[in-house]
Amino acid sequence: MKQEAFPLIFERGGKGRRAFKLPSLDVPEVEAREKERYSAYFRTEAPLLPEVSEPELIRHYTGLSNRNFGVDTGFYPLGSCTMKYNPKINEKIARLPGLTDLHPYQPEETVQGALKLMYELKTMLAEITGMDDFTLQPAAGSHGEFTGLLIIRAALEAEGKKRRKVIAPDSAHGTNPASVSMAGFEAVSIPSDERGRVDLRALKDALDDDTAALMLTNPNTLGLFESDIVEIVEAVHAVGAYVYYDGANLNAIMGKSRPGDMGFDVVHLNVHKTFSTPHGGGGPGAGPVGVKAHLTPYLPLPRIEREGAEKGEARYTLIYNAPKSIGRVRGFAFSFGVLVRAYSYIRALGGKGLKQVSEDAVLNANYLLSRLKEAYDLPYPGPVKHEFVLSGSRQKAHGVRTLDIAKRLMDFGFHPPTIYFPLIVEEALMIEPTETETKETLDAFAEALLTIAREAATTPEVVKGAPQSTPVGRLDEALAARKPVVVYRPDKERS
Amino acid sequence: MTHPYLPLTDADRQAMFEALGISDISQLFADIPDDVRLKRDLHLPEGLSEAELLKTLQAFAQKNRSTESLIHFLGAGAYDHIIPAVVDAVIARSEFYTAYTPYQPELSQGGLQAMFEFQTMIASLTGMDAATSSHYDAHTALAEATLLSLRESKRKKIALSPALHPESRSVVRAYTAGWDVDMVHVPLRGGMIDLDALEATLKGGDISALLIQYPNFFGLIEPLDKIATLTQGYGSHLIVMSNPLSLALFQSPGAYGADIVCGDMQPLGIPLNFGGPYAGYFTVKERWLRKVPGRIVGETRDERGRRGYVLTLQTREQHIRREKATSNITSNQALMALASAVAMSAFGPEGLREMAEQNFHKAHYTLAAIEAQTPYRRVYDGLFFNEFLLGLDRPAVDVEQMGLKVGLLPGLPLSRLFPKTEAPEELADQWERLLLIAVTEKRTRVEIDALVAFLKQVANGEHESQIKPQIELEINDEGWRALKNDEAHGTSKQSDEEGQKA
Numbered sequence: 002m003k004q005e006a007f008p009l010i011f012e013r014g015g016k017g018r019r020a021f022k023l024p025s026l027d028v029p030e031v032e033a034r035e036k037e038r039y040s041a042y043f044r045t046e047a048p049l050l051p052e053v054s055e056p057e058l059i060r061h062y063t064g065l066s067n068r069n070f071g072v073d074t075g076f077y078p079l080g081s082c083t084m085k086y087n088p089k090i091n092e093k094i095a096r097l098p099g100l101t102d103l104h105p106y107q108p109e110e111t112v113q114g115a116l117k118l119m120y121e122l123k124t125m126l127a128e129i130t131g132m133d134d135f136t137l138q139p140a141a142g143s144h145g146e147f148t149g150l151l152i153i154r155a156a157l158e159a160e161g162k163k164r165r166k167v168i169a170p171d172s173a174h175g176t177n178p179a180s181v182s183m184a185g186f187e188a189v190s191i192p193s194d195e196r197g198r199v200d201l202r203a204l205k206d207a208l209d210d211d212t213a214a215l216m217l218t219n220p221n222t223l224g225l226f227e228s229d230i231v232e233i234v235e236a237v238h239a240v241g242a243y244v245y246y247d248g249a250n251l252n253a254i255m256g257k258s259r260p261g262d263m264g265f266d267v268v269h270l271n272v273h274k275t276f277s278t279p280h281g282g283g284g285p286g287a288g289p290v291g292v293k294a295h296l297t298p299y300l301p302l303p304r305i306e307r308e309g310a311e312k313g314e315a316r317y318t319l320i321y322n323a324p325k326s327i328g329r330v331r332g333f334a335f336s337f338g339v340l341v342r343a344y345s346y347i348r349a350l351g352g353k354g355l356k357q358v359s360e361d362a363v364l365n366a367n368y369l370l371s372r373l374k375e376a377y378d379l380p381y382p383g384p385v386k387h388e389f390v391l392s393g394s395r396q397k398a399h400g401v402r403t404l405d406i407a408k409r410l411m412d413f414g415f416h417p418p419t420i421y422f423p424l425i426v427e428e429a430l431m432i433e434p435t436e437t438e439t440k441e442t443l444d445a446f447a448e449a450l451l452t453i454a455r456e457a458a459t460t461p462e463v464v465k466g467a468p469q470s471t472p473v474g475r476l477d478e479a480l481a482a483r484k485p486v487v488v489y490r491p492d493k494e495r496s
Numbered sequence: 497m498t499h500p501y502l503p504l505t506d507a508d509r510q511a512m513f514e515a516l517g518i519s520d521i522s523q524l525f526a527d528i529p530d531d532v533r534l535k536r537d538l539h540l541p542e543g544l545s546e547a548e549l550l551k552t553l554q555a556f557a558q559k560n561r562s563t564e565s566l567i568h569f570l571g572a573g574a575y576d577h578i579i580p581a582v583v584d585a586v587i588a589r590s591e592f593y594t595a596y597t598p599y600q601p602e603l604s605q606g607g608l609q610a611m612f613e614f615q616t617m618i619a620s621l622t623g624m625d626a627a628t629s630s631h632y633d634a635h636t637a638l639a640e641a642t643l644l645s646l647r648e649s650k651r652k653k654i655a656l657s658p659a660l661h662p663e664s665r666s667v668v669r670a671y672t673a674g675w676d677v678d679m680v681h682v683p684l685r686g687g688m689i690d691l692d693a694l695e696a697t698l699k700g701g702d703i704s705a706l707l708i709q710y711p712n713f714f715g716l717i718e719p720l721d722k723i724a725t726l727t728q729g730y731g732s733h734l735i736v737m738s739n740p741l742s743l744a745l746f747q748s749p750g751a752y753g754a755d756i757v758c759g760d761m762q763p764l765g766i767p768l769n770f771g772g773p774y775a776g777y778f779t780v781k782e783r784w785l786r787k788v789p790g791r792i793v794g795e796t797r798d799e800r801g802r803r804g805y806v807l808t809l810q811t812r813e814q815h816i817r818r819e820k821a822t823s824n825i826t827s828n829q830a831l832m833a834l835a836s837a838v839a840m841s842a843f844g845p846e847g848l849r850e851m852a853e854q855n856f857h858k859a860h861y862t863l864a865a866i867e868a869q870t871p872y873r874r875v876y877d878g879l880f881f882n883e884f885l886l887g888l889d890r891p892a893v894d895v896e897q898m899g900l901k902v903g904l905l906p907g908l909p910l911s912r913l914f915p916k917t918e919a920p921e922e923l924a925d926q927w928e929r930l931l932l933i934a935v936t937e938k939r940t941r942v943e944i945d946a947l948v949a950f951l952k953q954v955a956n957g958e959h960e961s962q963i964k965p966q967i968e969l970e971i972n973d974e975g976w977r978a979l980k981n982d983e984a985h986g987t988s989k990q991s992d993e994e995g996q997k998a
Contacts, residue, residue, distance in 0.1 A: 006802065007605070010613050010841055020842040021580050026854055027941040028861035035860070039879055042717050044747050047845040049620035051613075055582060058841050062586040062610070069606030071594030079596060087594050088501060090546045096584075099557025104570045105771030106908050107561070108900060114559025115770050128539050140632035140772070141827040143814070151673055179814035179824035183643070185674015188819035226527045256538050257525055263532045273827065277501075280596040281831030282607040283791065284630070285773035301670070321914075327673065329666040332573060332635035332760075333771025345553060350499065351543030357497050360521045361504050367524055368512040384524050407600065417600055422815070439503040440512065471602035473804040481796035481808040485785060487626045488616040489795075 007068065007472070010061050011489050014053035049491070068472045069282070070416050076442050080388045080419035080431025081174065081222055083252045083274035088349065091277070091342040100341055105333040109318055115337065116317030120305050122344045123289070129347075129355065130251070130268050131261020132291030136300045137335040142249060143176035144330065145269030145288025146216070148301060150184035151327040152267060152292060153214050153243045155299040159325065162241065164213040170199055172223060172423040174249060177216045186213055193425055197223045197381030199233055208240045218247040219263070220254070222423040222431070224366065224385035234264035243267060243296075251275045252435070253363055253386035256356025266293050276343035287339040298325040303334050361436035362387040365443060369434050372447035376454040380426050388433035390426050401457040401464045403428040408475060409456070409467035413449035499543065563768060567943045568905035569862075571883050571934020572713070572913070573634065573661050574771065575763045577741070578851070578938055580842040583765045587835050597791070597826065601806045608805035611793040611830065614837035621743045621840075622757040623750020624779035628790040630833040631776030631825065634760035635664045638707060638737045639671035640789045640823055641756040641778065645705035645733045646675060647822075648787065655680045655703045655732070657689045658920035659712035662913055664737060668707065682706075684920050687714045687876035687885070691722055698730035705733035710749060711742050714932070715859075715883030716876060720752040728753065740764055740777070742881045744845075745852035756780050764848075765839025766832050775832035786812065789823030854937035855882035858944065862935045865948045870955045875923070875930065883934040885910075888954075892931045895954055904950055907933035 030036075053061065071077070077084040095101070103112055123135035139145040150167065157164050167181040168189045178188035191207050194200035198221065208215075215237045219227045227233065237244045246265040252275045260268045272278045273286035280286070292300060303319040304326075319334060350358060363386050370379070370389045377391040393403035407417035407430075419431040434443060456464050468474065486493075498505065504512075513519060525533075544552065563576055570576070587593060591606065598604030615627040631637040642654055654672070656665060658681055669679065680703065683693045689708060697703060706727045710718050720736065727734045735756045736749040741763040743749075749757045762774040780788055786809055794808030814821040843851060859882040866872055866886065875885040888895055892909030899906045909931055910919075916927040923930065935944065 007609070009609070011616070017846075019844040019847045020582060021844065021847040023578070023847065023850055023854060023937060024940075026857060028858055028944065030857050031860045039717075042746050042879060044743065044745060044849075046751075047849070048617070048744065048748075050617055050843065050845045050848060051841040052844045052846075053841060055842070058582055058838070059585065061841075062582075062838060063589070065606035065610050066586075066589040066591040067606065068609070069591040069595055070600075070603035071591045073590035073594045077594075077596075079599070082596055084596060086501060087590075090549060092588065092593075094550065094553045097554065097557040098562050098564055099560045100553075101767045101769055102562035102564045103560055103770035104563050104568065104576065104768050105574050106570050106572055106912070107563075107568075107905065108896060111561040111566070111900070112770065114556040117559065118553075118556045125540055140636070140829075141825070143824040143826050144632060144636075147824055151670060154674060175814040175816070175818045175821070176824050176826055178819035179817075179821040182819045182821070183671075183674070183824050185676075228527045228529060231529060231531055254528070256534060258528045258532050258534055262534065271827075279593040279831070280827075281829075282592050282595045282604075282834065283597040283830030284827040285632075285775075285829045285832055286827040287773075302666075328670040329663055330636070330670050331667060331772075332633045332661070332663045332774075336772035337770035338767075338773050341553070345549055348541060348544050348552065349501070349546070349549050352538030352540035353497060354499055354502075354543040355538060355540070357499065357502060360524075361502055361509075363524050364504070364509060364512055364521060367516055371516055384527065386524075408602065411600070411603055416603055419599070436502055436504070440508045468602050472605050473602055473802050474798040474800055476601050476798050476804045476806050477796045478806050478808070481794040481806050482811075485626075485792075485808055486795040487612070487785065487792055487808070488619045489612070 007064060009489055010051040010053065011049065011491065013061060014051060014057055016052055018052045018054045020053055020055035020058045075414055075416065076438060076446055077416040078418045078432045078434050079416065080390070080433045081249055082419065083433060083435055084280065085277055085435040086437035087277050087279040088346065091345045094345050095338050095341050101338065113317055116305060118344055119335065119340060120307055120317050122340055123305065125347050126270060126289055127291060129255060130291050131259030132268055133294040134297045134300065135289050135291045136304065137289045137340055138301050138330055139269065139288035139290055140331055140336055141284060141286045142269060142271040142288040143180055145290045146176055146180035146247065147183055148290050148330050149245055149267040149269055150180055150186065152296055152299040153245070154184055155325065155327050156296055157213055164211050166212045167214045167216060168207050168212060169216040170221065172221050172425050173216060173218060174222065174247060177247060197225050198227050199229065201229055201232060204233060205236055208236060208242065210240060212240055212242040214243040214245050216245040216247055218250055220250050220386035223381050223390050224388040225381060226386055230263045249274060250387060253359055255359040256352060257359055261293065266296060272339060272343040277346045278339045278342040285336055285339050287336045287343065298323065299327055301330050302326050302328060358436050365434040365436060365438060369432065369443045369447060373450055376451050388431060390423065391430040391432065392426050393428035393430055396454065396457040397428050399457045399461050401461045403430055405464045405467065406430065406453055409453050409464045410449060411468035412470045415446055415449060566903050566905055567946055569907045569933045569935060569939070569947060570905055572908045572932055573760065574768055575934060575936055576768060576938050577763050577936050579765055579767065580839060582842050583835050583838045586838045587831055592834060593831055598807060601804065605804060607830065608793050610834050610837055612795065612805050614833050615793060617837060617840045618740065618777045619779050621740050621748065622738065622779045623748030624757055625782040626785045627777060627779040628788055628792050630828040630830060631778050631790055632829060633772065633774045633776045634737055634758065635667040637758035637776035637778045638664050638735065639668045641735045641758050642668050642672065642705060642707065644756065644784070644787055644789065645735060646677065649704040649733065651702050651704035652676065653678045653680055653703050654705055654707065655682055655697050656707040657682055657709065657712065658684050659687060659689065659714055660707055660709045661713045684922055687716050687878055688712065688718050689723065691726065695726055698726060698732055701730060703730065703732040705735050707735050709737045711739060711881040711883065714876060714885045715880040716878040717746060717880065720749055724752045724754065741852050741855065744848040745856060746881065761833060761836035765835045773829055773832050775829035775836060787822060790825050791828060851937050855935065858937065858939055859884065859935040862933065862944050862947065865944065866951055869948055870951045872951060872955065882936060883932060886931045886933055887926055888929045888931055891928045895931065898954060899950060904946060906947055906950065907931040
């Protein structure tokens with residue numbers, strides 16, 4: 002990555018340049034008299050859009066891409082995000098004209114292949130998770146959480162129960178309580194115990210007849226399997242509440258254990274994590290939601306079903322009507338282009354392959370942890386599953402914060418892990434290597450972190466002055482928030 | 497086992513077991529209680545090689561009829577537009593698509609800057625001050641806009657136009673399920689919101705926001721100036737969902753004073769994708785910048801004073817504010833917003849305006865030809881952009897089926913979207929016979945004329961078997977033919993020389 006000033010696209014090009022040519026208009030223009038009716042409604046001021054030629058456009062965006070770090074650039078161990086390799090064949094498949102050039106409102110007989118693909122995907126997801134049915138509608142993980150909570154809300158209402166509380170451990174993803182509020186519930190946080198797991202006593206104290214649900218990630222955000230899961234689920238069900246599975250960490254247990262078998266009623270998955278669909282610089286993802294049979298009436302619309310299979314004439318159809326459904330949580334049916342990639346990934350691995358994925362993800366995490374636990378504090382001991390959380394508290398004693406360690410890792414060519422999460426670990430470094438990394442990469446990353454630990458003790462200014470190798474140095478986030486500049490204005494430059 | 501995606505060999509695994517002091521992998525899973533351990537293989541098909549996988553997926557693709565193999569006039573929120581080749585060339589760069597949310601700005605300046613540029617473009621197009629970096633789609637953006645209004649107004653009622661996309665209405669209903677909110681449907685007059693009825697609704701002073709689509713679901717240009725004055729006059733918010741392409745031609749909602757403008761970037765650079773992924777946009781006036789849901793990129797400086805970009809105003813967000821966040825959204829549609837930014841950069845202000853104008857001219861040409869050559873008429877006579885509602889004399893789904901046999905989809909039968917019971921009152925009588933027709937710049941005159949000829953045959957009651965078969969799409973080789981003719985007559989060179997002399 003080169004260090005040089007990089008212009009905005011608005012600062013490139015020149016008046017009248019463009020990177021686009023339309024076919025010439027082959028119909029007569031609207032007559033002047035008719036057009037006159039519209040005159041009061043036409044736009045008078047041109048929007049601020051770039052004026053660049055095609056070569057300039059490509060140099061601009063290629064330049065930007067060179068100032069961006071992806072999984073294909075290097076190791077990207079962002080905890081809880083499962084930054085695994087994205088297979089290239091899936092990109093090719095998702096671009097097949099028979100899959101991309103489909104209008105969502107085409108008659109069903111013209112999209113039988115697409116519908117069959119989605120039907121098979123939901124069937125495979127149900128098998129992987131041990132659930133009875135799936136909706137593929139949610140556009141992201143937190144969107145799945147929201148959908149799942151709406152399903153629980155609808156089910157409780159149907160049972161005549163008015164309940165307000167949704168419980169989640171203090172180690173939960175921030176999306177859990179945020180989704181709870183959006184769905185009109187009250188978020189209740191319970192502490193983790195000294196093992197970093199759900200504190201059973203605290204849970205039982207919190208459970209009552211105002212409890213709608215418990216949201217749980219398993220393995221949790223510390224990378225630890227909730228070994229009391231059977232007892233936890235029983236306790237929640239005993240008060241007539243539902244148990245929700247946040248599937249962010251499913252990559253740890255495929256083919257090993259299934260949320261459905263653990264007793265979860267609702268599950269969401271993140272296909273951009275577990276099933277290798279690209280993270281896209283922040284999206285698009287997809288967050289399918291699985292339910293047990295007793296909750297299928299509440300699934301959102303449209304639903305995809307198969308008819309006539311017994312007669313050997315399977316036909317796939319979208320169901321738009323179901324009286325108990327929570328309705329729609331997005332436009333059209335699903336993020337098809339994302340889900341096609343997830344389908345391809347599952348078919349490429351098969352059942353044995355997915356199990357190997359989880360085994361290697363867990364092995365990589367434990368191996369990396371073993372190389373680091375002498376130099377960094379490990380507040381909650383393993384063995385872990387797919388990720389682990391270290392604390393930078395020892396380094397903090399030298400005046401080096403976890404933020405500094407993260408920035409210093411960039412100088413070694415690595416993307417930093419997730420930091421300052423989960424909140425229950427001081428100066429947290431949350432590391433998820435995934436199964437697609439080699440032992441050599443893990444060793445190199447471990448060496449870098451060991452070096453940084455030594456630097457923290459001997460030359461802390463080196464760590465605190467990082468990064469030195471990136472296009473810009475540490476950015477002033479306080480300035481950005483104090484006087485927000487969120488759009489470019491040619492007449493206004495930040496001073 | 498070995499697999500191309502899994503680099504560890506058995507030797508690697510063995511070495512790692514030794515380092516961990518274990519003899520096999522099961523020891524790392526020993527904390528999973530026996531009762532919840534899966535003791536069989538997953539019932540999934542065997543893993544496939546790359547070649548087998550491609551073949552399998554190609555077979556699925558071949559069972560579909562793509563829009564490129566049909567002549568179609570489908571729209572209703574998803575539009576078939578030209579996408580410049582540069583769009584895919586950029587979003588296929590893996591530095592963009594294999595990155596995640598830019599939590600570490602020093603390593604993500606490219607993506608952050610692209611988002612900042614996107615925010616600038618869409619805010620300018622909508623006439624607003626600020627934009628987020630994306631939402632899931634138009635419908636969820638509208639629902640989140642509704643929640644923002646409810647939080648700010650503390651009121652408990654939402655007014656909506658029945659000319660709002662039916663799926664938007666449904667999504668807003670689902671999103672507000674836990675909010676104890678009433679939805680008030682303001683009646684239509686002539687396909688647009690009835691201003692008298694709107695005023696009567698607003699008068700109570702308890703409406704949080706009016707949700708309106710522009711151009712609306714039936715393609716009509718609502719009089720936003722009057723609507724804004726009325727709505728805001730009663731202290732309600734005006735939330736407009738808008739097709740961004742139309743805004744290159746029509747006055748922006750921001751210019752009329754809208755409080756929030758949202759919508760879908762799909763028409764600008766995003767393939768139809770069978771309904772997704774698309775990208776919702778969300779733009780506001782300055783005063784709500786700190787209240788909006790979703791990620792925002794802001795400009796700042798590094799310690800040496802160099803310009804750079806970061807995710808900003810993060811204290812609104814779930815990872816910091818948890819249950820008090822303005823939304824639960826994290827992952828958004830960054831790559832699709834990038835696609836749109838690239839498309840908008842390619843079009844430029846003039847190209848985008850021309851594209852919008854072509855949509856306008858072609859849709860008006862189509863309507864004029866249908867009305868001149870068939871008995872079918874447009875249901876409403878209001879001003880429109882690239883979409884209009886046509887009244888037929890028989891069920892629209894039957895006409896669709898007839899068209900399909902000859903490779904032509906004449907538009908969307910509204911009865912396929914929702915039942916008559918949910919139809920706007922003024923359309924209920926003819927609900928089954930309504931066809932929503934969208935005409936983009938991609939539809940050629942030949943295709944439009946084929947649609948008109950088809951509708952004429954339908955109206956004449958010609959038997960299905962007589963309907964003209966699908967036209968062969970011609971290769972555009974007129975220029976080439978002209979050149980060859982010139983060569984044959986030996987005129988080409990001559991005229992060149994003459995040109996030089998002149």
